[in-house]
Amino acid sequence: MGKRLRDPVHGLIVFEDTDPLKVDMLAWQLIDTQEFQRLRRIRQLGVSEFTFPGAVHSRFSHSIGVFHTARSLVKVIERELSRHGPAFEPEKARAVLLAALLHDLGHGPFSHTFEGVQEARGVRKRHEQWTADIIRNPAGGIRPLLDEGEGGRPGLAEEVASLLEKEDPEDIYHAVVSSSFDADRLDYLRRDKLMTGTGAGGIDFDWLVENLRVADIESDAPDGAGEGTRRVPTFCLHKKAMPAAEQFLLARLTLHQQVYFHKATRCVEHMVSKLLRAIADHAGKKAGAPKLTGLLSGHPLLRFFAKGGDTVENYLALDDAVILGSLDAMCSAEDGIIADTAKRIRDRRLYKTLDLAEFGEDQGMQRSKLRRIKSTFADKLKREDVLIDEKASVGIYAEIGGDEERMHKKLHILDGENPVEISQLSRLVEALETKMQFIRLYFRDVTDRDAARK
Structure with missing residues (x-):
């Protein structure tokens, strides 16, 4: 008898005790660990509930949704490899499904905000590294289940942790947790749209998955391996899914503009x-x-x-x-x-906000205005009675805390048999490639904000 739970995005999510990869029951045991249950107390969107009252969903529900979505992507891999080879590798598929489930274990309170606090203190340890440490922890609840529990095997914890640490893909299985079309973003795009109540950001999920293919692209050389490129397999989309692919990228763009930023x-x-x-x-x-x-x-x-x-x-x-x-x-x-x-x-x-876009979209004029404000409020900026936000930028590939310039994180369309980055085929995407920067100041005293406007 399997286990099941209901999810507002995916409906009924079932954990079968007879699933072919023998991963569902292990996943269910991992969900019951203290480390995973902690994710109930980590909001998926941090402080977005201050703006969108319904955005109180947790990284717990998101992580289960990512696992569920990853199962669909693994089926795509199995389908595509049966057509073109090489042989499907069940053990790699199991590892990546578990990595999808556990990918957010290392998020701290308020997620990326907490990372920024640590970075300001000189500690540059991202949540992916914390996740790997939690998985590897011999005194924790995760590693014993992966290495010794029913359905686990020696070395599985290290394999899962390494998958989540890697920035450079090695095979198609890695694309499930790190690519332009990975399980993480396929869940959060739909979940965040639903829970914030925004009308923007819809995607045609079923059509996109139906038209997913596997193809080799030219990717950046791994870090530390010198300059150059190499060919790696990743998810690409059939050309008939081009309109849905454009909408997929637009959904990310609008969610960043209207929700995350x-x-x-x-x-x-x-x-x-x-x-x-x-x-x-x-x-x-x-x-x-x-x-x-x-x-x-x-x-x-x-x-x-x-x-x-x-x-x-x-x-x-x-x-x-x-x-x-x-x-x-x-x-x-x-x-x-x-x-x-x-x-x-x-x-x-x-604090009261002053968005420099109020003075027009010209970047030069905004920078000039910013220099004047910095000079006028130098003391208050130092005391942090005025806070400045000039690191927010958004484009068609924008991702908070991400590395979207890497080729495997960009969306590819099959033009005949050749995978082509979508901006070379879509005028819409090409027009949105240039990033838009937001420059905002937050004033403790509303009179200071009003003075800065003049």
Whole structure:
């Protein structure tokens, strides 16, 4: 008897105890681990609920959706390899399905915002590396199941972790978790559209999957291997799916413009970043950190940000619920910045936004205006009473925290037998290749924002 659950995007998701790859029951056991259950407390869209009240879905539901979608992609691989070879490899398929399920284990609270806080502190460890560490952890619940549990095998944990760390594809199985058409984006595009309630961002999923093919493309040489290209297999689309492919890329573009880069959402992200950096500064010095931050001694944030505290155990103790549930305590912090910022986030009293696009789309004029504002508000920028956001850009291949310039992350269409990057065939995509940059400032004091507008 298998297991099943209902999902708002995919409907009934079934875990069969007789599935041919013998992966479903192992996946179900992995879902029951503490590491995976933690994803219930990590929001898929971070602070987007401040803008879109329905966007409270978790990385838990998303990860299960990615696993479900990955099964469809593995069937495509099996179908295509039966036509053209080489032979389908069930063990590689099992590993990539498990990698799809576990791909988000390493996300911290507020996801990419937390990565940005760490990077500002000189720690450049992305969530993919945390995921691999969690999978490899001998004291955790994941590795024993993969290496020793029913359906597992020795070395499977390392294989899954390595798959998620790799930036450069080696075979078609890797395309399931890292390509222009991977299971991750095929789930989040539909899930985020549904949960935010936006009318934009629809894709013709069934038609796209029906027209998926496998072909070799010229890809960048692996990191550290010198210059040049090599040929790797990846997912491509039959030419008759061109309109659906264009819509697929437009869906990503519009979701970035309207949801992920929404000005209010970005404002909250910067405020959360300011709050966490202030806490990290005190935690690193230890003396007086509880009173200064309002947090109890031994709080997960203080443990993690303390010198040498960035262990897997301390990282797993952090989630959105821990931080949101601590806002009341932070409101009593002796550090005025922490107290004020925590109160503002708790009560949704956000900084006021100035989008330089208000002055026109000319980039030169926007930069000139930005220089004047930086000069006028230099002291307040230093104190972070004014926050600046000039790293947000979006194009047809835009992806937060991504590496979309890599060739295997671009969408290819079969022109006859030859895979061609879609912008060479579609005038619509070609016109949208140039990235649009957003430059915004967030003012603690509304009078400062109004003065900057003049």
